[in-house]
Amino acid sequence: MASKIIDPAGPGGTDGGPPAGSGVPADGVPVDGPAAEGGAGAAPAAAEPGARAGSGAPVASAAPLAPGAGAGPEAAAVGHGAVAGSGPPAGAAPGTADDAVPGVTDGVTDSSAGGASDGTGRPARDPFLDNAKFLLIVLVVIGHSWPMGLVEGSRTVKAGYLWISAFHMPAFILLSGYFSRGFTGRPAQLRKLVAGVLVPYLVFEVLYTAVETAAWGKPFRLTLAEPTFVCWFLAALFVWRLTVPLWRVIPWPLPVAVLVSLAAGTSTLGDDLALPRVLMFLPWFVLGLALRPAHFARLRTSGPLRWCAPLVLAAGGVAAYALAPGTDVHWLWMSYGQAELGASTLPYLLVRLALFAVTALLTGAFLAVVPRRTRWITAFGAVTLYPYLLHGLLTTAAHGYGWDAPLRPLGPLGAGLLTVCGAAVAVLLSTAPVRRLARPLIEPPVPGLTRPRRRGRSPGTSEPRTA
Numbered sequence: 001m002a003s004k005i006i007d008p009a010g011p012g013g014t015d016g017g018p019p020a021g022s023g024v025p026a027d028g029v030p031v032d033g034p035a036a037e038g039g040a041g042a043a044p045a046a047a048e049p050g051a052r053a054g055s056g057a058p059v060a061s062a063a064p065l066a067p068g069a070g071a072g073p074e075a076a077a078v079g080h081g082a083v084a085g086s087g088p089p090a091g092a093a094p095g096t097a098d099d100a101v102p103g104v105t106d107g108v109t110d111s112s113a114g115g116a117s118d119g120t121g122r123p124a125r126d127p128f129l130d131n132a133k134f135l136l137i138v139l140v141v142i143g144h145s146w147p148m149g150l151v152e153g154s155r156t157v158k159a160g161y162l163w164i165s166a167f168h169m170p171a172f173i174l175l176s177g178y179f180s181r182g183f184t185g186r187p188a189q190l191r192k193l194v195a196g197v198l199v200p201y202l203v204f205e206v207l208y209t210a211v212e213t214a215a216w217g218k219p220f221r222l223t224l225a226e227p228t229f230v231c232w233f234l235a236a237l238f239v240w241r242l243t244v245p246l247w248r249v250i251p252w253p254l255p256v257a258v259l260v261s262l263a264a265g266t267s268t269l270g271d272d273l274a275l276p277r278v279l280m281f282l283p284w285f286v287l288g289l290a291l292r293p294a295h296f297a298r299l300r301t302s303g304p305l306r307w308c309a310p311l312v313l314a315a316g317g318v319a320a321y322a323l324a325p326g327t328d329v330h331w332l333w334m335s336y337g338q339a340e341l342g343a344s345t346l347p348y349l350l351v352r353l354a355l356f357a358v359t360a361l362l363t364g365a366f367l368a369v370v371p372r373r374t375r376w377i378t379a380f381g382a383v384t385l386y387p388y389l390l391h392g393l394l395t396t397a398a399h400g401y402g403w404d405a406p407l408r409p410l411g412p413l414g415a416g417l418l419t420v421c422g423a424a425v426a427v428l429l430s431t432a433p434v435r436r437l438a439r440p441l442i443e444p445p446v447p448g449l450t451r452p453r454r455r456g457r458s459p460g461t462s463e464p465r466t467a
Contacts, residue, residue, distance in 0.1 A: 127374040128300055130381025132367060133175060137384045138426045139168040144230075144395045145422035146415055147408055151329070154411040158329070159321035165332040166316065166355075167362035170284040174363065176237055177288020183244040193241055195449040201227070201234040203441055204389050211393050215400025225272045230392040232274035239278050240285045247286055257286040262352055265337045266345055280334040283356070299368045309368035316362050331355070380430035387429035389442055394425060 143164050151161045183189055208228040213220040227235045247253045264279035299305055330336045331351065338348040371377075380387075398404050407414035428434060443450075 125382070127378045128296065128370060128372045129175070130378045131375060132370045132381070133384045134377045134381035134430070135370060136168055136172050137387050138423050139164050141387060141391045141426040142419050142422035143168070144392065145404070145418040147399055147404060150408045150411070150414055153408070154415070155321065155324050156412045157415040158324040159317065160415065161329065162320040162324060162327060162332065163317050165329065166320070167359050167366055169281065170359045171363045171366055173281050173284040174288040174291070176240070177285035178291050180241050180244050181289055183241050185245055191449045193238065195446045197234050197238045199444055199446055200385070200389065200442055201231055201238070203444060204231050207393060207441070208396065211396050212400070215397045227274045229396060230388060232277055235273045236278045236281065239273060240282070244289065247289055253286050254283060254290060257283040258356070262349055265348065265352060267337065268339065269337065276337065277334045296367070299364065300372050305368050309365040312361055312365035313369070316358070380427065383430055383435060385442055386435050386438060387426045390429045390434070390438060391425055
């Protein structure tokens with residue numbers, strides 16, 4: 001079931017094969033990748049240090065989605081990123097990759113959102129969601145900047161890696177589901193999905209294969225059905241979004257998604273379209289479909305929740321440090337099932353259920369501490385697809401050419417320096433000059449699917465609207 005992907009949550013190492021319970025991928029050798037984001041853009045070579053899947057949610061109930069809930073004109077105004085905070089920055093053309101990494105094509109504006117407008121008739125952006133998206137992308141880049149040799153060589157670094165991997169991808173996927181609530185499969189939505197997710201996937205599959213060939217000496221061989229490194233998220237998002245109408249008619253969608261996730265882990269699956277991750281991370285996407293603005297508002301405004309959140313995150317760090325020596329990081333990647341992990345069925349299911357609960361707590365705590373108001377990072381949260389897709393090219397080259405080799409023996413100090421570098425890279429790749437240069441790759445014009453841009457209305461230079 002191992003695929004050739006590196007997960008956004010994971011250190012930039014690679015996976016030389018199944019973990020067999022305790023095996024660790026060769027130091028820094030990319031084979032596969034993780035993450036990112038990508039609603040229409042989303043959100044993460046070699047084996048991927050991905051995040052775990054989880055089914056629980058800090059604030060959502062498992063009640064079934066009513067048919068058509070959150071979608072269609074009768075429930076809300078449907079439009080690109082219409083959910084507060086999910087739409088493109090002011091002046092951005094609809095259908096662009098503004099909210100690519102979690103979210104993108106059409107979202108919905110619930111009546112509960114308040115109907116705030118930015119003065120142009122479009123719903124106002126919610127800075128809270130943009131802040132959350134960018135902070136998650138920073139965690140993705142940081143995780144990929146740590147080579148596996150560094151992670152496995154220091155208990156402290158491994159604890160930090162486990163802590164990040166426990167929630168950052170589930171949180172990303174949850175937001176992608178939230179921004180997908182308005183997807184009904186209309187022709188316009190399908191065109192945006194193809195242009196904003198599938199086309200960038202194909203472009204970056206070629207780019208990542210080329211970089212691996214140059215940095216790692218691998219033969220140039222395209223395997224478009226088996227996502228490489230961070231491209232797995234685009235493939236997964238494409239599949240998840242197409243299933244949105246299905247989850248509206250299934251009774252008790254969240255419990256069903258959890259059962260699908262657990263069953264996938266006990267089955268033998270191939271690597272096509274990152275199927276293990278598509279199925280094992282599925283509960284978080286379905287949970288996002290069930291969430292409403294009121295759920296996020298409770299996290300933002302409840303004093304007790306906001307006071308308890310830092311304690312929950314700190315407790316997660318302490319637990320990660322205590323468990324680090326005997327914990328196999330492959331459990332968190334959601335690329336390996338029971339057989340590859342060397343676990344019997346009952347222990348495997350119990351561990352997965354425990355991971356669901358822990359991930360739900362950490363995800364809720366993370367969202368509770370995200371800044372609620374506009375900050376300097378808010379504008380970057382509207383263009384997260386850029387750092388998501390671009391950073392993997394840099395980390396793949398860095399690990400392949402050994403640029404980070406001098407830092408690997410330094411343990412926590414080396415991880416700290418790489419963390420600073422990773423955060424700086426995430427910011428740099430989000431800036432307007434970089435976006436202008438990379439736009440032909442990330443938002444390539446596709447005849448018949450995309451419309452020509454009008455000057456001054458590009459997400460590369462615009463700021464997100466604020467509520």
